[in-house]
Amino acid sequence: MLFSSFKSLVNLVFPRLCILCFSETPNEGQDFCVECLINMPHTNHFRKRNNAAAQKFWGRIPVEDIASVLNFYDYSDVRWMMHRLKYEGRKDIGLVLGLMAGKKMLKSPFFNSIDLIIPIPLHKEKLIKRGYNQSSYIAKGINEILQIPIREDVIKKSVYTKSQTIMGRMERIKNVFDSFELNDKNSIQGRHILIVDDVLTTGATIEACARKLLEAKNVKISVITVCIARS
Numbered sequence: 469m470l471f472s473s474f475k476s477l478v479n480l481v482f483p484r485l486c487i488l489c490f491s492e493t494p495n496e497g498q499d500f501c502v503e504c505l506i507n508m509p510h511t512n513h514f515r516k517r518n519n520a521a522a523q524k525f526w527g528r529i530p531v532e533d534i535a536s537v538l539n540f541y542d543y544s545d546v547r548w549m550m551h552r553l554k555y556e557g558r559k560d561i562g563l564v565l566g567l568m569a570g571k572k573m574l575k576s577p578f579f580n581s582i583d584l585i586i587p588i589p590l591h592k593e594k595l596i597k598r599g600y601n602q603s604s605y606i607a608k609g610i611n612e613i614l615q616i617p618i619r620e621d622v623i624k625k626s627v628y629t630k631s632q633t634i635m636g637r638m639e640r641i642k643n644v645f646d647s648f649e650l651n652d653k654n655s656i657q658g659r660h661i662l663i664v665d666d667v668l669t670t671g672a673t674i675e676a677c678a679r680k681l682l683e684a685k686n687v688k689i690s691v692i693t694v695c696i697a698r699s
């Protein structure tokens with residue numbers, strides 16, 4: 469009670485801005501303005517099994533359930549929102565988008581048998597530089613809705629991979645393929661793992677991480693990303 473009245477006071481003095489377009493939000497506690505809520509570029513992935521995200525992994529790795537929450541176009545508000553999450557310290561955006569993903573998973577006919585959530589790990593050096601792993605915050609939001617445990621001790625990124633933006637697809641895959649290391653194979657045996665990442669572009673990082681996790685016996689992989697890059 470005390471906390472909520474403090475929160476409303478904060479909102480009065482510093483009105484909460486929409487995390488997509490920076491307009492003032494109409495009501496306390498809302499993360500998006502009405503216009504952004506109406507025009508949010510949702511995907512159809514939570515109702516459609518052979519969706520655009522699933523297609524990225526056809527012929528590459530076995531994936532049970534997969535979905536991205538939002539479509540991500542160049543120079544769009546969503547793109548800049550993801551930039552703020554990743555590079556401007558806005559961990560809160562990760563949490564909000566994770567909650568959004570969790571609610572969609574809850575309503576979806578898929579994602580029914582997930583045992584644990586693994587956010588794509590960052591290399592230690594990158595983690596120190598950035599101060600946080602954006603995917604961990606997305607995972608926290610999902611955990612809050614679905615109450616499925618997060619495991620960040622199972623797999624680590626042991627090789628620092630170069631920035632991938634200027635590389636071609638094959639080069640990216642080679643670059644990340646051997647960069648993950650499995651710490652505790654036995655503890656994930658027979659589990660259905662949900663891999664969480666921010667943006668799905670080529671899928672090379674997710675593929676590499678999944679391949680590593682699949683080295684454990686009878687593991688099943690599902691994937692959630694907040695965005696999928698569309699052209």
Ligand SMILES: [Zn+2]
Nearest residue numbers: 486489501504
């Ligand atoms: Zn807005």
